[in-house]
Amino acid sequence: MHRQPQQLLTSPYGPNHKNYCMIKTDNTRGASLKDIKEREKEKLQSETRLKCEAWAEEKYTKAKVVAWSNQNKGLWYLPIVDDNGNIEKCLILRPITRHILSYASTKIEDEGLYTFLEAAMRECMIEGDSEILDDDEYFIPAAMQFNDIMKGKKAMLLKR
Numbered sequence: 001m002h003r004q005p006q007q008l009l010t011s012p013y014g015p016n017h018k019n020y021c022m023i024k025t026d027n028t029r030g031a032s033l034k035d036i037k038e039r040e041k042e043k044l045q046s047e048t049r050l051k052c053e054a055w056a057e058e059k060y061t062k063a064k065v066v067a068w069s070n071q072n073k074g075l076w077y078l079p080i081v082d083d084n085g086n087i088e089k090c091l092i093l094r095p096i097t098r099h100i101l102s103y104a105s106t107k108i109e110d111e112g113l114y115t116f117l118e119a120a121m122r123e124c125m126i127e128g129d130s131e132i133l134d135d136d137e138y139f140i141p142a143a144m145q146f147n148d149i150m151k152g153k154k155a156m157l158l159k160r
Contacts, residue, residue: 048085052077055087060127068092068126075126076149080138089138091121091128096149100124117143124149 056065056077069075072094079090100123108116121133121142132138
């Protein structure tokens with residue numbers, strides 16, 4: 001069995017002080033910088049997801065959020081967070097469908113990428129702060145993250 005390296009911490013009252021011993025486990029030893037960053041990213045996403053769920057349940061009730069999730073086969077949260085990780089604005093989105101993509105794609109040819117993204121976000125929006133779609137201060141960072149909604153199963157096109 002592999003054991004984690006441990007670091008023995010001494011008492012702040014001096015090395016001879018009794019009844020004080022704490023062992024700290026080093027969970028990052030042997031991990032690459034990429035692994036550490038990925039773990040930190042997952043932790044941040046998990047914390048933000050909990051904040052979004054609390055925000056949604058407070059604003060719309062838990063029963064409504066569960067009903068939306070069941071009706072749409074899942075939900076996406078698109079929060080705008082401040083420097084402290086607090087939610088400033090948030091959208092609740094349904095998963096994107098080919099019909100939404102088809103509609104939004106009609107916008108990209110004439111008006112460009114941001115119009116496409118706005119159309120897709122408006123079609124996916126169930127509830128939330130519409131300022132995200134109307135105010136560039138919120139729209140631009142939201143649009144940069146919106147592509148994640150289109151990720152799902154992986155597909156490949158391979159030539160023999």
